Amino acid sequence: MAERPEDLNLPNAVITRIIKEALPDGVNISKEARSAISRAASVFVLYATSCANNFAMKGKRKTLNAGDVLSAMEEMEFQRFVAPLKESLEVYRREQKGKKEARKDKDKKTDSEEQDKSREEDNDDDDERMEEEEQNDEEEVDN
Amino acid sequence: PGPARLARLPLARVKALVKADPDVTLASQEAVFVLARATELFVETIAKDAYVYAQQGKRKTLQRKDLDNAIEAIDEFAFLE
Numbered sequence: 009m010a011e012r013p014e015d016l017n018l019p020n021a022v023i024t025r026i027i028k029e030a031l032p033d034g035v036n037i038s039k040e041a042r043s044a045i046s047r048a049a050s051v052f053v054l055y056a057t058s059c060a061n062n063f064a065m066k067g068k069r070k071t072l073n074a075g076d077v078l079s080a081m082e083e084m085e086f087q088r089f090v091a092p093l094k095e096s097l098e099v100y101r102r103e104q105k106g107k108k109e110a111r112k113d114k115d116k117k118t119d120s121e122e123q124d125k126s127r128e129e130d131n132d133d134d135d136e137r138m139e140e141e142e143q144n145d146e147e148e149v150d151n
Numbered sequence: 152p153g154p155a156r157l158a159r160l161p162l163a164r165v166k167a168l169v170k171a172d173p174d175v176t177l178a179s180q181e182a183v184f185v186l187a188r189a190t191e192l193f194v195e196t197i198a199k200d201a202y203v204y205a206q207q208g209k210r211k212t213l214q215r216k217d218l219d220n221a222i223e224a225i226d227e228f229a230f231l232e
Contacts, residue, residue: 016168022159023194030195031202040215045194048231052193053168053186055230061175074181081189085227089192096188097181100157
């Protein structure tokens with residue numbers, strides 16, 4: 009059962025927390041405003057994805073990568089996001105590397121949890137597990 | 152610590168949105184992560200921009216109309232119109 013994009017929302021609690029931390033102490037947010045921001049965030053993801061996918065296709069790649077997302081940010085006039093995103097990505101990569109090392113040690117015994125790969129079959133909604141591509145380690149961020 | 156923090160938005164939900172695009176074949180886990188972080192930055196940005204209007208109205212509660220005003224006034228938010 010494919011979900012309609014409008015149905016795909018982000019968790020209210022997380023959105024609210026991000027908003028509150030961005031605003032000064034003592035500032036509140038109405039439910040309607042919070043809802044509107046949450047919807048805007050979903051639209052942002054959809055638009056950024058589409059934009060990023062154009063870069064992937066331009067590069068004749070079938071896999072959308074981190075660099076494509078960064079290119080999309082520039083295209084969408086959110087250049088100021090690029091530097092902090094690159095920093096976050098570095099931290100994320102180090103973390104993932106650390107996890108991988110830990111898994112290699114466990115690899116002796118058969119683990120029910122598979123090696124993470126990020127693969128998508130068309131609209132395979134059953135596959136909710138986050139997966140990691142082997143080639144991510146070699147992937148360069150172009151921007 | 153600082154700006155380089157890991158995502159608070161659950162990656163699975165972000166991934167679900169990515170999968171909603173029929174033109175997308177595959178997305179790396181890193182791409183989903185960067186999208187999640189970018190979305191968080193976007194939420195922070197739009198909240199702050201909207202708050203300017205609440206301040207103008209001498210209010211301490213951000214309201215829907217503050218969002219609408221920010222979206223109308225700011226070029227980067229044109230995609231939301």
